[in-house]
Amino acid sequence: MGSSGRLLDRIVVDPRVMAGKPVVRGTRITVDLILELLAAGMKPEEIAEDYGISVEDVRAALFYAAKVLRREEVLVVSET
Secondary structure, three states, X not given: OOHHHHHHOOEEOOOOOHHHOOEEOOOOOEHHHHHHHHXXXXXXXXXXXXXXXXXXXXXXXXXXXXXXXXHOOOOOOOOO
C-alpha cells in the first residue's frame, strides 16, 4: 500500500463517534474542523500542537477531503 493509503488509514468514520463524521483515528477531531482551521490561516504544525494530533493527521484530513470531493458531482446553475 502506498503512502496515500497510509494517510487514509488515519481517518475513520464510525457512527458512534461524532455522529459518523470523518475523524482522525482515535480522536474526536473532525476532518471539517481541520479544514476550517487551515482556511482560517492556521499552519498544520499549529493545529497538530493545539489538538494533540500529528502533522501527518492534518495531511490525511486534506487528502480525505480531496478524495471525497473528487467523487462529487458539480452542477452548474445559471442565474438569468
